[in-house]
């Protein structure tokens with residue numbers, strides 16, 4: 001099968017399309033024919049060895065010292081179950097599914113084998129494969145972070161980076177939870193973000209939300225420029241800073257700061273659940289959660305897809321699609 005492999009860290013063109021063995025499902029696994037997968041900022045981080053501030057020291061341990069540990073990227077995908085192992089009961093060949101191997105990666109290829117108990121769910125029926133996979137990276141992340149500070153109707157939630165993969169989902173999910181949502185984005189996305197449900201938009205080039213005097217019940221930080229010390233005054237007493245993009249300082253000091261300030265500062269790691277995927281599919285089918293796609297490339301053009309992600313200015317999700325006979 002074709003797969004996008006990178007054998008050294010570097011710019012987008014280190015990723016090459018190679019022929020690799022098609023996986024054979026074990027008794028507890030399903031073999032999925034992948035039709036679409038996203039190229040996310042996580043793929044960029046592994047490929048370019050570009051980690052958030054302070055985490056560079058740990059990079060080689062996680063990513064590989066001289067060569068990448070994971071040579072095949074892609075955290076999420078959507079496709080069709082092609083074959084199942086003897087012990088599989090949950091899925092049938094022909095099922096249209098979407099899936100999130102997450103840190104196990106492996107979706108930038110024509111096929112993947114996953115245990116039936118992994119993060120696989122039926123794809124939202126109303127969406128294409130490309131649209132379905134676009135919900136997973138940002139949707140599962142934002143859902144998890146927003147649940148840490150349950151949003152009540154009428155709460156004020158600000159999403160910093162509202163046009164990105166995590167941000168667009170955070171806007172939609174916070175709105176669905178009943179919040180009044182403010183999205184921080186650039187002028188070029190000032191129409192998109194309200195269309196996702198944001199009540200207010202702040203152009204980050206014009207206004208600094210941290211010093212405007214307005215306060216929020218929760219700030220969802222998806223950019224990397226809103227540490228607690230900068231945005232503390234914009235968080236209401238008892239409010240929360242949900243740091244989707246934590247640096248080393250945030251990881252080390254969030255709990256202590258939370259205890260001292262009475263504000264929830266959360267930067268901890270998380271894992272999706274199958275129920276999350278099913279819930280996101282349900283929201284999509286109800287029209288609550290809309291896919292936001294920046295661009296779609298054939299797998300053969302994976303270098304272009306990585307280059308687009310590298311700009312830091314994609315709108316929602318960059319997708320690669322796989323042609324099958």
Ligand SMILES: NC(=O)c1ccc[n+]([C@@H]2O[C@H](COP(=O)([O-])OP(=O)(O)OC[C@H]3O[C@@H](n4cnc5c(N)ncnc54)[C@H](OP(=O)(O)O)[C@@H]3O)[C@@H](O)[C@H]2O)c1
Nearest residue numbers: 041141161163164165166167186204222244245312313314
């Ligand atoms: N903790 C976790 O498990 C986890 C999971 C997923 C992601 N993350 C991290 O979360 C971060 C966000 O991921 P993502 O996938 O959402 O990134 P993304 O899609 O690449 O974000 C790109 C968006 O950020 C916007 N942006 C850039 N500078 C901005 C600024 N100063 N203010 C507001 N918006 C700005 C861009 O809008 P313009 O083009 O208009 O500037 C663009 O639409 C990444 O650093 C990622 O590593 C962490």
